[in-house]
Amino acid sequence: MREEDMIAAAEEAGFAKAAVMSTEDLEFEHEFRMFCEQNECGNYGNNYGCPPYCGTPEEMENRVMQYKKAVVFQSRTPVNNIFDDAETKQIKKIHTRMTLRTVEALRKNGLDDNGMYVMCGPCNMCEECKMPAGEPCVQEQKRFSCLSAYCIDAAKMAKHCNMDMQWNGDIVSFFSIYLYDKK
Template sequence: MKKIEMEKQAKAFGFATMKFMETKDLEFEHEFRQFCEMNDCGNYGNNYACPPLCGTPEEMEQKVRKYEHALVFQSRTPVQNIFDDAETKIIKKMHTNKTLHAVEELKEQGLPDNGMFIMCGPCNFCEECKAKAKEPCVNETMRFSCLSAYCIDAGKMAKHCNMNMEWNGDVVSFFSLYVF
């Protein structure tokens, strides 16, 4: 199946849009790591997919650069309060689930299955990450990190893909990628 045909399926999967881009066009801002270090989300050092456990900014960029292509997913979801962490966590999880489902369907249509996910939030396969208890990850092959952990500039990525980044207070935009 052709890229354009896949992109046209965005709405069927529940996304505002999805676009292909080359990973060489992704921009990494290693200084973004400081936002993870602030630990506003509480996952710093408590989730195997989050810093510092996931790797340095340089290591994370190298992981992505091993791939040539990226399929970028965008959801735009109405919210009551864009600053309500509980509400946005639910929306992030919905976005993640839609991404996983879409990629599985697209693999059946010819999308390579040797890729890696980059999501809009921390890995959430487990109710609570085993990192907190210093136990091994139970789902290492499916574990995913977020754009922030990779230090990917989402604004520049959205602009490159002609995606709307406008935040007007009652709509939140989230992004995820499947690199292959």
């Protein structure tokens, strides 16, 4: 599938921008894991897609680097209060669903279906993660982790893709990635 077609399909699906990049151009900052450990989002140790269950920063980077290419999706969404966790969680969920739908459509048109997702927030495939109850993950094959868990420097990725990462009082930008073309 041609890169131009992927980008056009993503923008038609409602993303503000999309770009294709080499995974070699992604930058990993393992010290970003401390943000997960601070547990500001409340998902550390409470979601199978989040640390410590998702893997170490080195393991996460190695997973990404098994692929040659990444299609990066950006949404820019109006927000009433950027600090309202409930509102931004809902926007992340919408972004995630849009990513899943877009990649599924791209797969039907020839995109590698053996790829891997990196999303903008914690795994939300289930209404409620089974981890806090000590039950096994029921979506293990579909489970995903976020850019932060992978320690991907989103600001550098956005700059490389010519995307505006600015968060201001009334617009929020979120990113997701679909990795493809396994090495």
